[in-house]
Amino acid sequence: xxxxxxxxxxxxxxxxxxxxxxxxxxxxxxxxxxxxxxxxxxxxxxxxxxxxxxxxxxxxxxxxxxxxxxxxxxxxxxxxxxxxxxxxxxxxxxxxxxxxxxxxxxxxxxxxxxxxxxxxxxxxxxxxxxxxxxxxxxxxxxxxxxxxxxxxxxxxxxxxxxxxxxxxxxxxxxxxxxxxxxxxxxxxxxxxxxxxxxxxxxxxxxxxxxxxxxxxxxxx
Numbered sequence: 001x002x003x004x005x006x007x008x009x010x011x012x013x014x015x016x017x018x019x020x021x022x023x024x025x026x027x028x029x030x031x032x033x034x035x036x037x038x039x040x041x042x043x044x045x046x047x048x049x050x051x052x053x054x055x056x057x058x059x060x061x062x063x064x065x066x067x068x069x070x071x072x073x074x075x076x077x078x079x080x081x082x083x084x085x086x087x088x089x090x091x092x093x094x095x096x097x098x099x100x101x102x103x104x105x106x107x108x109x110x111x112x113x114x115x116x117x118x119x120x121x122x123x124x125x126x127x128x129x130x131x132x133x134x135x136x137x138x139x140x141x142x143x144x145x146x147x148x149x150x151x152x153x154x155x156x157x158x159x160x161x162x163x164x165x166x167x168x169x170x171x172x173x174x175x176x177x178x179x180x181x182x183x184x185x186x187x188x189x190x191x192x193x194x195x196x197x198x199x200x201x202x203x204x205x206x207x208x209x210x211x212x213x214x215x216x217x218x219x220x
Contacts, residue, residue, distance in 0.1 A: 009054055012204045013153070013196055015128065019043075022050025025076030026200045029155065031127060032058060036066035038127055039084070040146070040155055041077040041200065048083035062088050067127070070094040071157025071200060072143040073101025074175070082106050085114060095119045095135060098142030119144060128153070134189075138182025139171045145189065152195040154209070160186055162202025168216040169202075183220050190217065 008021035019028040025044035028051060030037055037060055042051060055062065065088040070078050073094065081102075085092060094102060096118040099110050110116065119142075121135025127148065134145040136159045146155040159182070163169040176182050190213075197209035205212060 012198070013151075013206055016153075016198070017054070018198075018204060019050060019054055022053055023047035025079060026074075026158070027198070027202075027204075029198060030054065030058075032060075033128070036064045038067040038069060039065060039090070040069045041071055041157070042068060042080045042084055044076050045079035045083075048080040048087075051080065051084065052087070065090045067125070068092045069125070069127070069146065070098070070102070071146070071155065071159075072140040073098035073105060074140065074158070075105040077157070077200065078102055078106055081113075082108055089115065091115045091117050093117045093119055093125065093133075095121070095133075095142030095144050097137070098140055101140060101142070134192075136185035136188070138178050138180070138185045139176045141177065143185070145185075147192050147194065149193070152193060153198065154189065154192065154194040154196065155198045156189075157200040160189070160197070160199060160213075162197075162199045162205065164202075166203065168197075168205075168212060187217055187220060189213065 009019050012018050015032050017030045023043045026041050028043050029040040068090045119133050123133040125131045129150050131146050131148045136143045136145045139158045158171045161169050197205040
């Protein structure tokens with residue numbers, strides 16, 4: 001594991017940082033590549049300041065932010081989007097079935113999100129080479145998981161979490177629209193060969209993630 005800390009932020013694997021300093025809500029990941037930066041989820045409202053401060057600490061600018069990918073539309077994942085789209089020209093990716101949640105929790109209307117890209121699942125995004133969008137409904141109708149086969153990395157949003165004991169877990173039932181669909185979506189991840197799991201909550205699993213996952217789904 002690479003353990004390079006920038007304040008309370010951490011480089012968890014090469015090119016991918018987990019942000020904690022000056023932000024609130026879900027895990028926020030910043031992916032640094034030669035052609036720009038990608039933000040995956042953006043925390044509660046007010047997290048934009050911490051995100052911007054971190055970007056500047058890398059020696060980058062807001063002009064370098066090429067994409068913002070939202071794993072679903074809950075407020076702890078989308079809250080600071082209005083501020084970020086005011087100061088960047090980034091493409092904003094979200095599943096089409098979570099647009100209503102985005103509107104509800106940010107006040108943004110679909111047409112007011114400039115450079116928006118509505119996903120349906122199965123798309124390939126320019127992230128770490130090629131990253132697959134996996135539609136994974138259950139927690140919300142439009143929840144997505146991102147899979148990069150070259151680096152064997154899975155960004156799971158709230159489809160699959162890590163609890164306080166460092167163990168894999170499902171999202172809480174009270175925040176999940178359809179727990180049976182949620183379980184079905186988790187089980188489908190068995191099709192993917194991954195070694196690193198980057199969850200929406202909890203600490204990343206940076207090795208042997210698939211082995212831990214296989215043990216976890218036996219009990220689902």
